[in-house]
Amino acid sequence: MLHFTRSVQPDQMDEDVDSLDMNPFEDPAGSAGPIELNTTAVLTVDRNATLTLGTDSLIVLDEGLRHGRAAENGCGLLPQLSKTTRAVPFYNILWAELTSFEVTIHYAQPAGKKSCRVGYINYTVTDKSLHAHTKRWVEALMDRAYPSNTKRRKRIKVLINPFGGQGYAQSLWTRAIEPIFAAARCEVDVEKTAYRGHAVEIAEKMDVDAVDVVACASGDGLPHEVFNGLARQKDARRALRKVAVTQLPCGSGNAMSLNLNGTDSPSLAAVAIVKGVRSPLDLVAITQGNNKYYSFLSQAVGIVAESDLGTESLRWMGSFRFTWGFLVRILGQTIYPAEVSVVAEIEDKRAIREAYRHAVEEQEAAAAKGLPTDADDDSLLASEDGALPPLRFGTVTDALPSDFQTQDMPNLGNFYAGNMCWMSPDAPFFPASLPADGKMDLINISGLVSRATALGMLTTVEHGTLMNHPDVHYRKVLAYRISPRMHRTPDKRRIRAQIGRWLGGAAKQKEGLIAIDGERVPFEAFQAEIVPALGTVLSKRGPIYEYDGPKSS
């Protein structure tokens, strides 16, 4: 007999973040037309109620919803198909179980466009003859909720940067994220970072056999540290293969979550991690002086680094400081001279788009063939040396190998290398980038383009069409070396330049800026080379980021 159907309504979570204009909880079954049913897909919990495994969703058909219980569901408990029918996409199902004769299903319930919270439905099946069928049905629901490439009950080490973003990481964790991990029965171990570099130490000492995922409740700084901590383990290659590094977006820069979880909402990202698929990620080996470390996101010299790191004194402007810094520097036609040497792989923009399309087709074909089971790839590891791969192109202190093409760029405006597409919610700078194509995407723009052209380019960034602009040099590269130098302003322009620096927040800045994964590094030459598939992340679509790819115009 049906006893009740209701939802948990925890306090509304006021997540202080923007989100992408997309709803991962859209009800696919709602528009899927007639649903093919078979008797094993249907669980009758009452003369008037059934739970059905549809194409993409759990369909709840309950005559009772029309009457007494309707009020409880009027606030949007489940996506509504009709008054008596509701659908919950399998993606949203966090856990289902049968205890005695009670079926309980926890799921992520949309709470506006930007977030979700945990809801549940619960029916008691009192007809004992249905017990075996109910058990099988619940297992079948769990199989759909967690396809074979998705590990259930992930063991998650959560790292919270209490100072990430505006300092809300701890409260976002407690209110928006933890209930979702708990409902999905994840095994969670939480630790706060206490100082810069703490996450490196934690990851270096981590028992990689006891953890599936490190989830950083932070900006992009902590994932950067975790990759580097894992890379310091004795068996570094295995550590980087075993542990998936993920982000619960709680910082001021949340690019990793935008690209892999498709959102910068902490609660939606938590669901994406629960449902995430282990995927390889190329890392970029950086050498600078005698230092060597890995970057997972980006390296910037010139206007992007300056607008980010050089506008600290304008923090009072909030996130607008970046746009302001950018505009001031564009209008001042600021240049950042450098010598740049590159090992290019694809130079033609059409060929880059073609390579992207090919990767999507391959992913679709692989998905159609069936999903591999989520395993820790120990078989692969057995054949691999545990040490990190040697650098193919040497370090920045070595003589430049002949594979590099060198160019002096006295008028460089923007040097920006990316390993992911989104750099911030409105900035898909690298639409053609792929997680594991063994290449970095590199943008070079002259600082001498006219102000009107530069402003025009700025508007193309958010549409993902910057790469198509004729004044933008967009390449896929394997390695590069950049030796930046300070620009000497001619005497007659000195006062104007000083005013520009003051307006742009860089009045006291003495030297140039380089940003690697958004963090400042010394202003001196560095070399970068791609290391294919060295890192591991969780993603929604395996080898493709959550962006719809490069556009042809």
Ligand SMILES: Nc1ncnc2c1ncn2[C@@H]1O[C@H](COP(=O)(O)OP(=O)(O)OP(=O)(O)O)[C@@H](O)[C@H]1O
């Ligand atoms: N307890 C702490 N005190 C000071 N710094 C910390 C602490 N924990 C982590 N950090 C450092 O804070 C830096 C930035 O972290 P994160 O990326 O999470 O935040 P963010 O707000 O996005 O960053 P940003 O300050 O660059 O805007 C990282 O380099 C990290 O090492």
